[in-house]
Amino acid sequence: MILLAFGDSLTAGMTNGSKDYPPAGFISKLLGEKYIVMQQGIGGDLLEDMPRRLEGTLKEQAAKHRGKVDMCIFWGGTNDIRCGRSANDAFKFFQSAIETCKINECKVVVLTVPEMSFETAGSGSIGANRRAFNDLVIANAEEEGYTLVDVASAIPYLSLSEEDQKKWYCDGLHFTRNGYSKVATMVVEVIKARRKKKRTAVGEVAEATEVKEKIETATSIIETTMT
Numbered sequence: 001m002i003l004l005a006f007g008d009s010l011t012a013g014m015t016n017g018s019k020d021y022p023p024a025g026f027i028s029k030l031l032g033e034k035y036i037v038m039q040q041g042i043g044g045d046l047l048e049d050m051p052r053r054l055e056g057t058l059k060e061q062a063a064k065h066r067g068k069v070d071m072c073i074f075w076g077g078t079n080d081i082r083c084g085r086s087a088n089d090a091f092k093f094f095q096s097a098i099e100t101c102k103i104n105e106c107k108v109v110v111l112t113v114p115e116m117s118f119e120t121a122g123s124g125s126i127g128a129n130r131r132a133f134n135d136l137v138i139a140n141a142e143e144e145g146y147t148l149v150d151v152a153s154a155i156p157y158l159s160l161s162e163e164d165q166k167k168w169y170c171d172g173l174h175f176t177r178n179g180y181s182k183v184a185t186m187v188v189e190v191i192k193a194r195r196k197k198k199r200t201a202v203g204e205v206a207e208a209t210e211v212k213e214k215i216e217t218a219t220s221i222i223e224t225t226m227t
Contacts (some may be wrong), residue, residue, distance in 0.1 A: 002065055003037045003191075004106075006054055006088055007075035008157070011041030013180050024186075027073070028065070028185030031191070036065060044205050046177045047080050047093035051100045059105045072101050073187055074146075075111040077133055082116060087132035094137065098144050108146035111183070112137060116167075117155040117172025155179065159226055 005011050013022035021187065024039035031037065040057050062068045074127035079092040081140070111165045112134045119127035134152055141148050155168050155175075163170075168179040175183065 001035050001070045002061065002067060003031075003035055003071045004051070004057065004061060004069045005037065005039045005041065005073040005075070006057065006078055007041050007111075008045040009041060009174060010041035010078060010111075011039065011073075011075045012043060013039075013041070014043055014174050016174065016175065021175075021177045021180040023180050023187065024073075024185040026181050027187055030188045038069075043073075045077055046085075047076050047078070047084075047090055047097065047137060050076055050093070050225075051096040052095055054100050055104070058100070058106060062104075063114060068104065068107050071107040071109060071191070073109045073111070074098070074101070075151075077113045077137075078116075080128045081113055081133055082118075082126055082173075084126075084129075087129050087136060090133050091136040091140075094133075094142075095144070098146060102145070106195075107150060108148045109194075110137060110141070111149045111187070112152040113153060114151045116184060117157055117169070119158065147190055149183075149190050151183055151186070154186060155182065 003024075005022065005027065008169075011022065011024075013020040013025070014023065022039045022041060024037045028035065028037035038061060040053075042053075045053075058069050058072075076097065077090055077094060080093070081087075098108055098110075113130050115130070116126065119125065119130065122128065134150075138148060138150070157165060157169055157172065160168065166176075168175060168182065170176045170179075
């Protein structure tokens with residue numbers, strides 16, 4: 001199975017130190033050798049630029065691995081929100097990226113935009129805008145067909161103790177090694193749950209088909225006996 005982690009500096013695993021810790025690396029270790037996990041995170045990237053880059057990356061990786069990318073782990077929107085783009089405008093570009101995945105028959109796991117240390121309170125603030133964007137992402141998950149990993153709720157910077165802030169975040173925007181590892185674990189849990197659900201659905205279909213065939217066989221025997 002081929003997975004692509006795609007997004008901005010958070011996908012790239014950037015820190016305030018000399019070493020980065022892309023979640024894709026942790027995801028690969030957790031899932032094992034049966035999975036190919038690639039990473040395409042670019043610091044400062046905006047949602048409006050992602051659909052075109054995503055399209056090219058999906059085709060490039062499909063050619064490289066002689067098979068389409070099965071799943072995109074999409075994490076974008078942080079730069080748009082912190083630079084003042086409205087939640088509605090950011091969500092339109094987000095939808096375009098999701099549509100790109102659909103066209104390329106690629107399943108999607110979406111991560112929400114995490115809290116930032118410099119968020120301010122009040123209407124129109126970065127915090128209010130981020131929450132509005134995440135609300136749109138969450139509310140449209142079922143309709144758009146992607147699976148959610150709510151990083152914002154799982155590691156809420158502003159409500160953490162100072163000790164935990166330092167444990168999970170390195171600068172109030174990017175994560176530490178521990179933070180990126182936690183995000184990766186959350187993603188893997190979602191992927192495994194999704195695959196388990198799929199296997200259960202396939203099993204149920206197979207069981208229903210078997211029952212139907214038995215009924216048809218029994219009906220045929222009865223009809224033959226009666227004639």
